[in-house]
Amino acid sequence: MRDQKGEVQYFIGVQLDGSEHVEPLTSNIAEQTAKESEVLVRSLSFVHLLLNP
Known part of the structure; x- marks a missing residue:
């Protein structure tokens, strides 16, 4: 890519592979x-x- x-221009990025453990959401409603x-x-x-038949 050019400016x-x-x-x-070179970009160094981080790509997540999704293989790591992810904690469950804590904002869920109670069961x-x-x-x-x-x-x-x-x-x-x-x-x-x-x-309303």
Whole structure:
């Protein structure tokens, strides 16, 4: 690659290969909250189907 003056520019970069261990995200919602939300969504979906045949 060349700069504005036409000089050749070299870039040294780091490429991650993804083979190293990655810690899981800690910002996930609690498992119990996820299950409660799932039940709520399924219940509301069922009610919607009953009210809108």
